[in-house]
Amino acid sequence: MKCVVLSHACVVPRYQEKLAILAEDPNMKVVFVAPPYSREGARIVHLEGSPPDGCRVIRARTIFTGNMFVTMYRGLERLLRAEKPDVVYVEEEPCSLAAAQVARLCRKLGTFTFIFFSWENIAQRWYRFPNPRVFVYPRCERLVFSQAHAGVAGGVEAMKAARERGYHGPITVIPQFGVDVNVFAKCNTAALRRRLQLTHPVVGYVGRLLPEKGVSTLVEAFARLQPDHNLLIIGSGPERKRIEQQVQALGLADRTRLIAAVPHDEVPHYMNCIDTLVLPSLTTQAWKEQFGRVLIEAMACEVPVVGSSSGEIPAVIGPAGRIFAEGDAADLAEKLAATLAGDRAQAGAIGRKRVLEHYTMRAIAERLRRYICDVHEAFNTPAPGRRAGAANAYPGR
Numbered sequence: 001m002k003c004v005v006l007s008h009a010c011v012v013p014r015y016q017e018k019l020a021i022l023a024e025d026p027n028m029k030v031v032f033v034a035p036p037y038s039r040e041g042a043r044i045v046h047l048e049g050s051p052p053d054g055c056r057v058i059r060a061r062t063i064f065t066g067n068m069f070v071t072m073y074r075g076l077e078r079l080l081r082a083e084k085p086d087v088v089y090v091e092e093e094p095c096s097l098a099a100a101q102v103a104r105l106c107r108k109l110g111t112f113t114f115i116f117f118s119w120e121n122i123a124q125r126w127y128r129f130p131n132p133r134v135f136v137y138p139r140c141e142r143l144v145f146s147q148a149h150a151g152v153a154g155g156v157e158a159m160k161a162a163r164e165r166g167y168h169g170p171i172t173v174i175p176q177f178g179v180d181v182n183v184f185a186k187c188n189t190a191a192l193r194r195r196l197q198l199t200h201p202v203v204g205y206v207g208r209l210l211p212e213k214g215v216s217t218l219v220e221a222f223a224r225l226q227p228d229h230n231l232l233i234i235g236s237g238p239e240r241k242r243i244e245q246q247v248q249a250l251g252l253a254d255r256t257r258l259i260a261a262v263p264h265d266e267v268p269h270y271m272n273c274i275d276t277l278v279l280p281s282l283t284t285q286a287w288k289e290q291f292g293r294v295l296i297e298a299m300a301c302e303v304p305v306v307g308s309s310s311g312e313i314p315a316v317i318g319p320a321g322r323i324f325a326e327g328d329a330a331d332l333a334e335k336l337a338a339t340l341a342g343d344r345a346q347a348g349a350i351g352r353k354r355v356l357e358h359y360t361m362r363a364i365a366e367r368l369r370r371y372i373c374d375v376h377e378a379f380n381t382p383a384p385g386r387r388a389g390a391a392n393a394y395p396g397r
Contacts, residue, residue, distance in 0.1 A: 007091035021365035023054030100140035121157035155312035178361035204274030209237030214280035221332035302348030
């Protein structure tokens with residue numbers, strides 16, 4: 001079976017491990033159709049270096065490159081006709097132009113099984129007139145939903161949202177990427193703690209400083225704790241100035257450390273300086289937490305976690321941590337006090353075990369491989385009186 005993967009995210013080298021794991025299956029040939037570059041936050045990442053083991057890479061020509069929803073692939077029909085894939089897996093939102101391209105070619109060619117991916121966990125999020133996207137995104141999504149043989153949702157909330165927006169075909173929950181448990185692991189960071197002057201139990205946050213990330217709720221909750229704790233906030237963003245002012249106003253400056261975003265390969269060292277990590281995300285009209293990758297990174301480092309009730313956070317944490325009502329500083333303070341006073345070593349071990357079982361790159365890639373194979377087989381195995389491929393006519397298609 002030949003599987004063509006379109007994914008702007010897999011331009012980032014550390015995410016290509018998933019493609020290499022898919023290609024370990026001797027019965028699966030993986031072809032990665034990659035744009036020239038992608039964006040990771042504010043950083044542009046170019047496609048370079050060796051291809052993932054066992055995976056062939058086709059450097060595609062694109063337009064609107066780096067703009068996730070509007071990137072389009074030049075010569076895609078010619079490429080698919082030449083490659084003759086059995087499956088095309090598109091790791092782009094169903095409302096994107098790239099996904100719509102594949103959906104159109106699926107309808108035109110009728111030669112491959114089409115699977116889409118989605119993180120979108122809000123049922124109705126379309127732009128309003130006069131924004132021109134209001135005329136494009138819903139049409140793209142309807143085309144994708146009508147032609148896709150199956151879907152993959154990054155979380156339970158995303159799967160529910162796809163159903164509410166009109167997708168009626170097979171869909172499963174598989175996060176897009178896992179965590180490297182050899183990199184994110186428990187380690188001794190005593191020297192770094194001394195340099196940061198962290199002398200007490202540390203409550204921490206790692207991530208962007210945006211209003212919807214709810215860091216102000218964390219600061220307010222921290223002020224309610226006993227004064228023998230430190231607060232470590234690592235990240236950059238437009239909320240930084242307001243957080244600094246809040247820390248000063250609450251008299252927390254002497255036991256709070258605010259550090260700008262650090263390179264990804266340094267995050268595990270800072271993560272291990274934290275005794276309890278908090279993800280205090282807030283749901284807005286246009287956004288709610290889609291996953292919370294920092295949670296599984298902390299859990300892999302055996303750091304206990306506390307998260308808000310926003311979006312996918314409760315499902316990611318599961319039994320490995322505590323959940324507080326989003327925006328409720330008093331509830332967060334209570335959950336933090338209980339976590340800090342409890343058996344943090346045991347909580348950390350439970351978190352690490354959960355990551356090893358569900359959130360490593362290998363665990364995620366193998367679940368995806370099984371799903372791709374099952375979907376392809378289901379839509380290409382003729383039943384009595386039915387030709388192969390006729391299963392494509394499921395309700396809603």
